[in-house]
Amino acid sequence: MGPFCIFAEIRSNSSIKNKLKQLMSNSKISAAAFADTKPHYDLLDGLRGVAALMVIFYHVFEAFATSPIDQQFNHGYLAVDFFFILSGFVIGYAYDDRWKTMTTKDFIKRRLIRLHPMVVLGAVLGVIAFYIQGCEKWDGTHVSISMVMLALLINLFLIPAVPGSGPEIRGNGEMFPLNGPSWSLFFEYIGNIMYALSKATNIRKNNDGEYAILGIPYAQYVKGEFDFSKNIRIDHRNLFAFHVGLGIAVPYGNAKTIPFEKQYFSGGANSVRGWTVRDLGPGSFAGNGNLLDQSGDIKLDASIEYRSKLFWKFQGAVFIDAGNIWTIRSYANQPGGVFKFDRFYKQIAVAYGLGLRLDLDFFILRFDGGMKAVNPAYETRKEHFPIIHPKFSRDFAFHFAVGYPF
Numbered sequence: 038m039g040p041f042c043i044f045a046e047i048r049s050n051s052s053i054k055n056k057l058k059q060l061m062s063n064s065k066i067s068a069a070a071f072a073d074t075k076p077h078y079d080l081l082d083g084l085r086g087v088a089a090l091m092v093i094f095y096h097v098f099e100a101f102a103t104s105p106i107d108q109q110f111n112h113g114y115l116a117v118d119f120f121f122i123l124s125g126f127v128i129g130y131a132y133d134d135r136w137k138t139m140t141t142k143d144f145i146k147r148r149l150i151r152l153h154p155m156v157v158l159g160a161v162l163g164v165i166a167f168y169i170q171g172c173e174k175w176d177g178t179h180v181s182i183s184m185v186m187l188a189l190l191i192n193l194f195l196i197p198a199v200p201g202s203g204p205e206i207r208g209n210g211e212m213f214p215l216n217g218p219s220w221s222l223f224f225e226y227i228g229n230i231m232y233a234l235s236k237a238t239n240i241r242k243n244n245d246g247e248y249a250i251l252g253i254p255y256a257q258y259v260k261g262e263f264d265f266s267k268n269i270r271i272d273h274r275n276l277f278a279f280h281v282g283l284g285i286a287v288p289y290g291n292a293k294t295i296p297f298e299k300q301y302f303s304g305g306a307n308s309v310r311g312w313t314v315r316d317l318g319p320g321s322f323a324g325n326g327n328l329l330d331q332s333g334d335i336k337l338d339a340s341i342e343y344r345s346k347l348f349w350k351f352q353g354a355v356f357i358d359a360g361n362i363w364t365i366r367s368y369a370n371q372p373g374g375v376f377k378f379d380r381f382y383k384q385i386a387v388a389y390g391l392g393l394r395l396d397l398d399f400f401i402l403r404f405d406g407g408m409k410a411v412n413p414a415y416e417t418r419k420e421h422f423p424i425i426h427p428k429f430s431r432d433f434a435f436h437f438a439v440g441y442p443f
Contacts, residue, residue: 081123081127084119084123085120085123087116088116088117088119088120088123089116091110091113091115091116092113092114092116092117093113094110094113095110095112095113095114095116096113097110098110098113117221120221121221121224121225121228124225124228125228128228128229128232129232132144132232132236136236141233141236141237144229144233144236145229145230145233148226148229152222152225152226152229153195155222156192156193156195156216156219156222157193159192159215159216159218159219160189160192160193160213160215160216160219161189162216163192163214163215163216164185164188164189164192164215167180167185167206167207167215168185172185172206174206174207174208175207175208175209176208178208180206184203184204184206185206187203187204188204188205188206188214188215189215191204192213192214192215192216192219195213195219195222195223195226197212197213197220197223198211198212198213198214235248247291247292248291254291254292255291256288256291256292256295256296256299257288257289257291257292258286258287258288258289258292258295258296258299259286259287259289260284260285260286260287260295260299261284261285261286262282262283262284262285263281263282263283263284264280264281264282264283265279265280265281265282266278266279266280266443267279267280273346274345274346275343275344275345275346276343276344277341277342277343277344278340278341278342278343278344278441278443279340279341279342280338280339280340280341280342280442280443281338281339282336282337282338282339282360282443283336283337283338284301284335284336285334285335285336285365286299286300286301286334286335287334287365288334288365295334297329297332300332300333300334301332301333301334301335301336301362302314302315302317302318302331302332302333302336302362303315303317303318303319303333303336303338303360303361303362303386304316304317304318304434305436306403306405306436306437306438306442307438307442307443308338308358308360309338309358309359309360309361309386309387309388309407310356310358310388310390310405310406310407310434310436310442311358311386311387311388311389311390311407311408311409311410311432311433311434312386312388312407312409312434313434313436315328315331315332316331316434317331317360317361317362317386318331318333318361318362318363318374318384318386318413319331319332319333319361319362319363319364319371319373319374319375320333320361320362320363320364320371320373320374320375320376320381320384320413321373321374321384321413321414321416322371322372322373322374322414323414323415324414325370327370330370330371332362333362333363333364333374334362334363334364334365334366334376335362335363335364335365335376336360336361336362337360337361337362337385338358338359338360339358339359339360340356340357340358340359340442340443341356341357342354342355342356342357342392342442343355343356344394350395350396350397350398351393351394351395351396352393352394352395352396353391353392353393353394354391354392354393354394354405355389355390355391355392356389356390356391356392356405356407356442357387357388357389357410358387358388358389358407359385359386359387359388360385360386361381361384361385361386361413363375363376363381363384364376383413384413385411385413386409386411386412386413387409387410387411387424388407388408388409388410388434389407389408389410389424390405390406390407390408391405391406392404392405392406393405394441400439400440401439401440401441402437402439403436403437403438403439403440403441403442404435404436404437405435405436405438405442406433406434406435406436407433407434407436408423408424408427408429408432408433408434409423409424409431409432409434410422410423410424411423411424412432
């Protein structure tokens with residue numbers, strides 16, 4: 038199984054909060070602990086519990102793994118990302134409507150009471166455990182008591198230790214050597230401070246209806262990706278390689294579109310190789326000469342490749358690629374680019390081709406030539422299926438790259 042990644046940037050947003058509230062409307066609401074504390078949802082508690090178990094299982098199996106390859110529960114760390122996402126919602130839910138009567142000082146006081154006892158407890162338990170273990174780094178080097186006390190002091194105030202410095206007493210590059218997981222509370226504090234500053238400064242929208250920091254609009258979006266690759270070896274000279282990739286990015290709140298550098302594109306040496314880079318999609322959009330318009334919010338890629346060792350350091354390949362990109366919303370400058378369930382499968386592009394690779398041991402030079410087989414930019418049968426009516430000048434794309442495509 039290839040890597041599975043989730044990238045998320047979540048901040049308080051009324052539409053997302055409303056959706057979550059609707060989702061949890063049927064959930065039993067527990068009694069508040071304090072008079073001015075809002076009710077909390079049992080559903081969120083359940084999700085926290087599941088995520089906590091995922092983190093525990095991840096670390097338990099990590100202790101028995103000899104490498105990341107044989108880690109049996111190797112994606113449990115993603116539950117930490119979920120905790121950050123959940124924190125963004127909870128902070129907005131708990132405090133958004135209180136700022137008319139609550140000062141920034143009150144907010145910071147509440148968050149300190151909420152978060153810092155765990156910081157102090159973790160640091161104290163960490164220094165006790167470190168002392169019992171003999172005050173030694175991972176390599177066996179002894180650490181002086183004075184340096185241990187200095188590490189305790191900066192841990193108590195949640196000040197990150199500089200890697201390689203004296204207070205980094207374990208010697209393995211941790212931000213908080215006495216209690217490694219404190220890094221999550223550190224970033225929790227940063228998120229809380231940024232949230233408080235945005236409310237205290239009463240940031241106004243620009244002419245485009247966007248909030249900006251120092252004149253630069255900031256983006257809010259959720260992005261998730263799935264990637265699977267598998268090699269099936271036939272013998273020492275031949276193998277089949279498979280790849281499937283899926284990605285989706287959803288803008289919300291302050292963003293109407295995904296930042297260009299975070300958007301998906303299709304075509305090129307590592308995508309559907311019958312098209313040049315950023316030359317395919319979105320959807321059935323044929324392009325207008327502007328590469329900025331040939332990007333999308335959803336991406337689907339699939340490839341199968343037969344690789345064979347030819348002679349000396351040369352390898353040959355035969356491949357078939359399929360995929361495309363789509364937008365989540367309809368845009369005038371990208372006609373036919375929006376994703377729709379009843380037609381997206383008709384817009385999947387297909388390419389085939391041959392490749393030559395030069396394996397120089399420390400890197401691989403790759404030369405691929407791809408031909409279009411199915412072109413979603415055209416509706417007529419003759420042009421939509423160039424595999425039946427190929428035209429070399431129109432359908433061929435050459436690629437030079439370093440490394441395998443997947």
